[in-house]
Amino acid sequence: MKRRTLLKSAVALAAWYGLPSAPLFAAARGNERIADGEARPFSFEGLRERARQLATAPYQDGARRLPETLAALTPHQYNEIGYDPAHALWRGQSDRLNVQFIHAGMAFDQPVRMYSVDPDSGQAREIHFRPELFDYARADVDVSQLGSDLGFAGFRVFKAPSLDEKDIISFLGASYFRAVDGSYQYGLSARGATVNTFADGEREEFPDFTHFWFETPAPGASRFTAFALLDSPKLAGAYRFVIDCADDGVVMDIDSHLFPREAITQLGIAPMTTMFSCGGHQRRQCRTLHPRVHDSDRLALWRGNGEWVCRPLNNPPRIQFNTFGDQDPKGFGMLQTHRDFDDYEDVIGRYHDRPSLWVEPKGKWGAGEIQLLELPTTGETMDNVVAFWKPQQAIQGGEALSFGYRLHWGARAPVHTDLARVRATLSGMGGFPEGWAPGEHYPEVWAERIAVDFVGGELKAFYDGDIDVDTQLDTSAGQVKDLHVLWVKDLEGFRILFDWYPDSDATDPVNMRLTLSARGKVISETWLFQYFPPPKEERRFPPFPGSQA
Template sequence: MNRRMFMKASMAFATLSGMSGLSTLLARSAWANADIADGVAQPFDFNLLKKHAANLAKKPYGGAAAPLPDTLANLTPQAYNEIAYDPAHALWSNIKGHQLDVQFFHVGMGFKRRIRMFSVDPANREAREIHFRPELFNYNKAHVDTKQLEGKTDLGFAGFRVFKAPDLSSRDIVSFLGASYFRAVDDTYQYGLSARGIAINTFSSTPEEFPDFTAYWFETPKAGDTTFTVYALLDGPSCTGAYKFTIHCEKKQVVMEIENNLYARKDIAQLGIAPMTTMFSCGTNERRVCDTIHPQIHDSDRLAMWTGKGEWICRPLNNPQRLAFNAFEDENPRGFGMLQTDHNFDDYQDVIGWYNKRPSLWVEPVGNWGKGTIDLLEIPTTGETMDNIVCFWNPAETITAGSEHRFSYKLYWSSLPPVHSNLARVYATRTGMGGFPEGWAPGEHYPDVWARRFAVDFIGGDLNAAAPKGITPVIDISSGTIKQVEILYVQPFNGYRILFDWYPDTPSTEAVNMRMYLRTGSETLSETWLYQYFPPPPDKRNYVDDRQMHA
């Protein structure tokens, strides 16, 4: 279990009782170890699920999760971690030669939503429910009073995780847990950032909502399959949804093909499609809270965007001192994602979080998404225990009660995205005090004029070939003045560093938006670097000489 598995408890509850074609799977048959699905067979397909989600949106929202038995509601995180699913009862353990298997998370602690699980026979399109029973779990030292759980087949489960051969019991590669959150790994087996089924009113005048996946249907794969399909029902105060996940568990990455069908119960001010949440505490460009043994602490270091017009954009992440929201307009985006581009252990020195192993997440829209914005929310944090970065696609169309919407896309959980530009790309962004030549410091030899220095490193592309012709940085800023621009070749990473100092021209502390790319003549050489800098107040714009000199 990861440190942030406990962050988002389920926030809504609705039953599936009364749904047409999928109703009331509560009758039980004899249970055998060979098949943990013990419910009565009922017809199931994606069209039935979509019809049910549409009908559910016409009814009032069911409200908060029902109370759990005291022995589960009062669990500590440590006790909850002690509860383990019994691999002998994994969903597909009865398939000889199976490459994939599924285990379920126990409800308890902050995970109060009782999620229903179904096994689907793809041959006859019939589903049978998997009811909760204590014998599916090993409680170890959790000190759970299992007598309080006897006969409570309606407890359901909190979520599920997926395992891949040859390790079908101890190292999972996909996890769905809490509200509509889910994650996957690459070949490092290290979880990092999370995705969500939907984001609603993340940054708007109305409170943010966290709809839940309230039921899952698992298609039984063939023995040699490394791809499986799971369907999900989403339910929340403002919308419902029917989801289809086709999940490819490949050798070096996990790829998810997602189709969502959304049905609005209410008007929605801000709808987030393909949302992802990550953590950025400090890095090469932001050192404010890095007073630890770790040079950097982050799950992701940048937002990358490939626009509908073909422009490649790098936006380094910030840990701002106050909440920051940005919306980047686009039409039919080709892709975007949160990337972890630095995989060097020496840059983190972390043997607990293993940030150098964390995957990137890339969104590839399927079909035309039309006009909208890629929204980025950055929340101040003082450490590494909170996901403080949120990103998603916000369609321009108005989301009104009774409307229906469909989006298809792919998610790539991998070290780096599956696509990249042939242009030079941003290698790193660094900031520090400026106003004096490199190699010197403010003081007696140079005026004590406050400025902020930026160093943006570019690698790859045609930089080396273009150098004899001249490399020109094209820099735009929303306020202030740029001085001391330098272009330096840096042999250790075989790239170019662009140095410049930013000087304020007002006492304002409002964000300064910066934009830069490289060109030679009229030819573009690099992707576009975007940055947002928050100047300190005027009384903090000085250099402090804290040397103690004694005779």
């Protein structure tokens, strides 16, 4: 898989609902046969050495031409290929978890090899593709074309009580993977690594997870360990995933060991990919019946110096790339903070149920940058936002790099600041007093009104104590006028309201930074915002109702 748009179309496929469970004794017999390869020793140390050796040899592209019956499938047809739950990995061995494998097809032409590991003996056996593992009853597939060495495209993890119905983890396509919380609603994706996502003169690579090893979990356990081998033209790597499938979300404890084949301009660590189409400050772009359409609404940063940052996401008019320098970051993530059905009015996408993803670095990562790429999109069918950590050091071939981190998938981040937090960012027509209609005519000078809501922290105590709350607002261009600090009883927080006036015809993005302070200390997280002024010819108000304009 080489194209982000194809990846999005594939991961957006609806989860397949399996057949009724087979009797336990039949399922156990099926599980005994699923790992049919020769027993071989396996260890994470051996996998790291394999990745290191792999990086010393020229890259070998493992993608292959799929049989026509698979290559020509539409997403709907591909989704109709089901896995027979009687052959799920760990069936009859675990009453809490099982793994079901995903068929090759469409653009998923990289064979992924799967292995079952006995943790007591350290022996691994390959699980070979064979048609009897799958259910083709609803799929138009000519099984005679498939052969016996097709491999798999990925896998899904199921957890009791929905062992055959609703998956909670999916690894599918390149090094993409996703997880859910108790809502069972997928949203944004993570990746093993990124290579040259936005690097001048460099072609982006999509490293592949080419092999997985699964340790059989202990009886009754909701935690398991998986290992993966990653490969691409510039990079090889070994990964260990210790995955805890809790009721309120999934936590993945990840140890990654990366071995560049050659110099890499832009290496992305703990990358995540999400979608922001419209909503809030860009609600005018919501041209469907939905007031919001997004998997995530902000990038949150907990910087190494303790500062908390809220960066609202954009659907920009053109490609935007931003960097946020840091030293030993404490955490970062893509958050979905608007969690009411009324925010979206979407009965299909159910965006209010989509999880947030928080990265918790293990140990010190040193100097580097959180890098954010935002692409314009016209809808919800493409992940248009990517964020990751880029180490400051130059990445050279022959090096060995290690990064440990935890991924928290859940409705909210596992940590939050005690300071006041940004609730929402809104924008609209400005240039007249708030609470008044513009009158018979609109203002003569065009302006954009921006509102930022802060809630939580000590704000109510400051308001009740009649303590002045001050703002520090900086913009990279234009002028700020009519700034107001308004207490909103319904929110038990402050709304910071101001009008922004352009001082030129430029359409370059305007960077804005806002914090609240009281008694000489900062009392809020930092709001970082990127506003896109419209072209000069669009800086006008709509015709006043009843006018001749």
